[in-house]
Amino acid sequence: MPAWNDYKTEAKSRGALAFELYAVRSVPAKDPAAVRANLPDHLAYQGEQERAGALFLAGPMSDETGEQMEGMGLIIYRAASLEDAREIAENDPMHKSGARTFTLRRWLVNEGALTLSVNLAAQSAAFK
Secondary structure (H helix, E strand, O other): OOOHHHHHHHHHHOOOOOEEEEEEEEEEOOOHHHHHHHHHHHHHHHHHHHHHOOEEEEEEEEOOOOOOEEEEEEEEEOOOOHHHHHHHHHOOHHHHOOOEEEEEEEEEEOOOOOOEEEEOOOOEEEEO
């Protein structure tokens, strides 16, 4: 297995984007009431991270069938390092309270496409 930086350098050398983000998989650790009790503070914290430019994407995930919600969430952070991303995740009120636990991974974005439409007169935006 190549070391992270070696892999990132190799990806860049072949023309990949090699954009480093940090993926947090968050799962309930306590009963649903504890998660619900921390939700307002969690959402406020996510808003702070978004305004600061650290929160890229976040939201709940379904089970494997795609039909049921199990309480798992995925949060993608922009950060200067894995340690900085860990600090952001640890300070999330859900994780700080113990209502949820998380795993953190580096994510090297190499390929893909984003579409953003901004309609000035209509004052609307769409992300695809």
